[in-house]
Amino acid sequence: MVPGTEPAPPPLGGFTVALAAERRTTDVASWLEAEGLRVVPVRAVQQVPQPDPAEIARAVRECVAQPAHEVIVSSAFGLRLWLSAARREGLLDALKECLSEARLLARNAVTADGLRELGLTQIWSTPAGTTEDLFRYLMAQPMAGRRVVAQIETDAHRELCDALRAAGALVVEVVTHQFTAPTHVDVIRRLDDLVLRRNIDALVLAGPAATRNLIDQATADGVLDDLLNALVEDVLAVCLGPLTAAPLVARGVPVATAAEPVPRSLATTVLTELPCRAVRVVAGGTQVEIRGHAVVVGGQFVPMQPGPLAVLRALATQPGRVLSAAEIRAIVPRSSAADDHAIEMAVSRLRGSLGRTELDGLDLVQTVMKRGYRLAV
Secondary structure (H helix, E strand, C coil): CCCCCCCCCCCCCCCEEEEEECCCCCHHHHHHHHCCCEEEEEECCEEECCCCHHHHHHHHHHHHHCCCCEEEECCHHHHHHHHHHHHHCCCHHHHHHHHHHCEEEECCHHHHHHHHCCCCCCEECCCCCCHHHHHHHHHCCCCCCCEEEEEECCCCHHHHHHHHHHCCCEEEEEECCEEECCCCHHHHHHHHHHHHCCCCCEEEECCHHHHHHHHHHHHHCCCHHHHHHHHHHCCEEEECCHHHHHHHHCCCCCEEECCCCCHHHHHHHHHHHHHHHCEEEEECCEEEEECCCEEEECCEEEECCHHHHHHHHHHHCCCCCCECHHHHHHHCCCCCCCCHHHHHHHHHHHHHHHHHCCCCHHHHEEEECCCEEEECC
16 A cells, blocks of 8 residues: 555544443444444343333323323334223223323324324324434423323333423323343343453443343342443443433443433434543654554554553553553553563564554564563653
8 A cells, every 4th residue: 555545544443332222233333333433232121012010000090190281102002002001990081081182292104093093183293203303302392391191112212201301391101111131141241241351442321221231230240349340440331311320320430421312312422422532642753542442553543452452551651651561460451360471472462563554563662671661752
């Protein structure tokens, strides 16, 4: 390749995030990957398409207790479950009357058809056909004192209900699905392990149940304190909203929270916060940016193995100062079992990785005989 014609590094290449959500394939993952991020999707929540009998019965009674101003309906399937629960409680007619007196907001045309089958005709929807847009439509209006009934079937929608409450609305949640831990505990155990081993730069939690399942599994495995320490020291926690963040905040973990509890805002928060995690130094007059799993040297993107990169990050904490192998091990997470030879080999691989850049590895990482290593300045 002709010097100076190297492709520009991906905006966030070299960073890896784990995305804990109800589904493995999400818009959030697509948006992050488009910016160069490596995304590890984890289906951290199992969605069961049936309501908790006691919870939905309570919600039905609360729905008909007072007139509603706004009603959000997320799906025709969820509407049928809601009506069935009302029938069991002997409150079907009362629920239909409640719906007829409110402004009806349906997610899409199929959901609107379900309402029309009840004889209801004044139904509103949004062009995007998402429940999130229905909530955002309401939040753009004065909501103080407004009574909202929301049929939801996604754990993340609890955050939207909470946002409406924060805006002054009185919200009744009609939850037509249950959100449990995955059937196989290894799914969440793998997520915990990614954090414990610092194999990711950020943990993105897309709903309250994801946080709950993460903490419950770590508690069951006896690694909760280690998990919390990793989130405090090395792995950025990014949460959809206050409900998702609350269990971590209560345990002293600093979190980044999306400005709005919607997927686009969650992705934007990750893209804004992650660049701040990079370590930037100037060595030999060349800008060096150390990302989660790569280095950008003078604009050239260099993928790198965790061991060599951890050594480089340790040396970059005090550029120009000689660090012994023991001092490097003390800085690098989970390296207490390593010996001096392991550090020496990591330095050798680090120099080899940088050999094809404008900054020679030997010039960047210098050996000081019988003392250790230092990062050139």
